[in-house]
Amino acid sequence: MGFTFSTLHIDNELELRLLDESDAEPLFRLVDENRKHLREWLPWLDHNTRVEDTMQFLHSCRVQYDNQICFNASIRHNGAIAGVIGFHPIDWQNRSAMIGYWIAKQYEGKGMMTRACSALTTYAFKNLSLNRVDIRCATGNARSCAIPKRLGFRFEGTLRQAEWLYDHFVDLHVYSMLAKDWSGT
Numbered sequence: 001m002g003f004t005f006s007t008l009h010i011d012n013e014l015e016l017r018l019l020d021e022s023d024a025e026p027l028f029r030l031v032d033e034n035r036k037h038l039r040e041w042l043p044w045l046d047h048n049t050r051v052e053d054t055m056q057f058l059h060s061c062r063v064q065y066d067n068q069i070c071f072n073a074s075i076r077h078n079g080a081i082a083g084v085i086g087f088h089p090i091d092w093q094n095r096s097a098m099i100g101y102w103i104a105k106q107y108e109g110k111g112m113m114t115r116a117c118s119a120l121t122t123y124a125f126k127n128l129s130l131n132r133v134d135i136r137c138a139t140g141n142a143r144s145c146a147i148p149k150r151l152g153f154r155f156e157g158t159l160r161q162a163e164w165l166y167d168h169f170v171d172l173h174v175y176s177m178l179a180k181d182w183s184g185t
């Protein structure tokens with residue numbers, strides 16, 4: 001299996017664009033401005049404190065994309081980076097992928113992440129011929145859990161203490177969509 005991704009147009013204001021090293025400065029700035037917001041639920045903020053760390057992340061994204069293991073795209077709102085979404089990882093053997101995402105505080109509540117997840121799920125089924133997409137969210141992260149629920153993903157269960165978040169474990173809710181059930185909402 002193999003795929004190439006560059007840009008996925010969603011609507012008049014939104015598109016997903018494959019991240020590369022040229023995004024290091026604006027991406028780091030966005031992360032830095034949103035450190036407190038993102039740190040509540042994402043485990044990597046303390047390892048990303050300099051633009052060089054973002055560059056390193058982007059480099060590893062490129063290697064993983066070249067090896068077709070993962071991919072990360074910027075969510076662009078009228079051209080500006082608003083957040084990141086991707087498949088991490090893609091399990092080609094089982095035709096399954098997990099979606100991960102974040103968006104900057106100032107873009108929350110506009111349905112942008114719902115639209116981005118919907119577009120990426122359609123892309124997974126139509127372009128990559130995957131069979132299953134899942135989204136895992138900390139049980140306390142209600143905003144995030146609302147996204148797969150809103151898109152009709154099925155709640156499958158809870159992985160106990162599945163993620164270490166700086167100083168404590170969190171449980172993760174698992175939501176999935178199968179190709180046969182996706183109506184492309």
Ligand SMILES: CC(C)(COP(=O)(O)OP(=O)(O)OC[C@H]1O[C@@H](n2cnc3c(N)ncnc32)[C@H](O)[C@@H]1OP(=O)(O)O)[C@@H](O)C(=O)NCCC(=O)NCCS
Binds near residue numbers: 042109112113115143
């Ligand atoms: C989780 C996160 C991505 C959710 O972002 P969000 O902006 O709230 O999500 P959406 O883009 O789907 O927005 C949903 C809201 O937009 C509203 N909305 C507006 N237009 C909409 C549309 N066309 N479609 C869907 N929702 C729409 C919804 O009513 C909803 O509002 P509500 O929160 O008041 O109920 C964001 O809070 C975040 O990045 N948090 C930090 C990192 C994180 O938790 N990542 C996920 C780890 S699993």
